Amino acid sequence: MSRLIKPASRVAGQRKDVWSIVNEAAAASEKPVVNLGQGFFGYNPPDFVVDAAKEAVERVDCNQYAPTQGRLRLRQAVSDAYSPYFGRTLNPADEIVVTTGANEGMLSVFMGFIEPGDEVIVMEPYFDQYISNIEMAGGKVVYVSLHPPAKGDTEVCAASEWTLDQKQLEAAVTEKTKMIVLNTPHNPIGKVFTKEELQGIGELCVKNNIIILSDEVYDRLFYTPFTRIATLSPEIEDLTITVGSAGKNFYCTGWRVGWLIGKPHLIQYAGAAHTRICFSSVSPLQEAVAIGLEKADKEGFWETSKKEMKEKMNRFNEIWHELGLPYTEPDGGYFVLVNLSKVKIPEGYEFPPHVAERPRDFQLCWFLIKELGVAAIPPTEFYTPQHEKEAENYMRFAVCKEDHVLEAAKDRLRGLKKYM
Known part of the structure; x- marks a missing residue:
């Protein structure tokens, strides 16, 4: 027996996650589903990056183990790309580590510094992987809310109107606080933290000797002034590890290439954890990303990327004006939060138990898939139960899709008129 x-x-006893619910609902739908849920791109990387990848897989050296810290060419390219923002030359030898996507990079930071009992402050809504990564390292998550705009149910609001209460943040700090996780531009809100907000966070961390993990994976997609917290002062930089992502930069989320930037006294321990987690990251795609970074400015790629994404955002958001539904205007990234409090789900509408027991946004998500054939993400997945009420009327849509897909989604979303 x-x-x-x-x-x-x-990993025991976990309820069904949002990705499983959305994908299962889409797969079971009687009509084809336009997927604006997960933030993967609906188009290929630019030709100069794809061509670099094709060439790299033909090279013997690129098809063998990369150095655990990352291929030197990519570390040098990251240094060249980011040093102008930092106001000094980043040393590719001991201030940069290439990781298997930004997520493994962040796990490496948590594993490199967090021990059982250490506290990590996370702002909600949060990227869900933060929580499991912190807990797997033995840390305790302490939550501080980003508060939604007071008029978010009735008016279009800027992402900057989602606010962090500095006093609440200060109150969350204890003698056990080891780290704060910052995400700017923010997923799912699209908030770009202002220089003043970052200064307050940075000074609090300097005062209490708290490490700052700054998740800046959308750092090439900003529509308002964008400040990197590590650049505010030498004291703040000494405490900051900055996270970057080739997947977000070059439309290749499946490549799983990211990087960490920080002073040697921080990077060495994140790098040591990275070595033990996966040893090294995929070698030929590192080479392709290096070439991408080397050529991006010459190709005018960063500005083109930003312009095209903003155009997609504006194109898609036309539907909310047409329907009279308020949304959060993003400062950066490629997600838009839409408030659907005006949408009335028919009384008695049947949901499977694992959806019926979740907040209203999960039911809205299921309803949109089944009735309209549009998939989006319910943002209460990124909240603790005590604060999920703040987001239960919102849905997150990803606009990083081809224009015809966005137009198809808009056409289907017009079906909401009969439920308002």
């Missing part, structure tokens, strides 16, 4: 195998508590 076989024994019951008991899983580790970190």
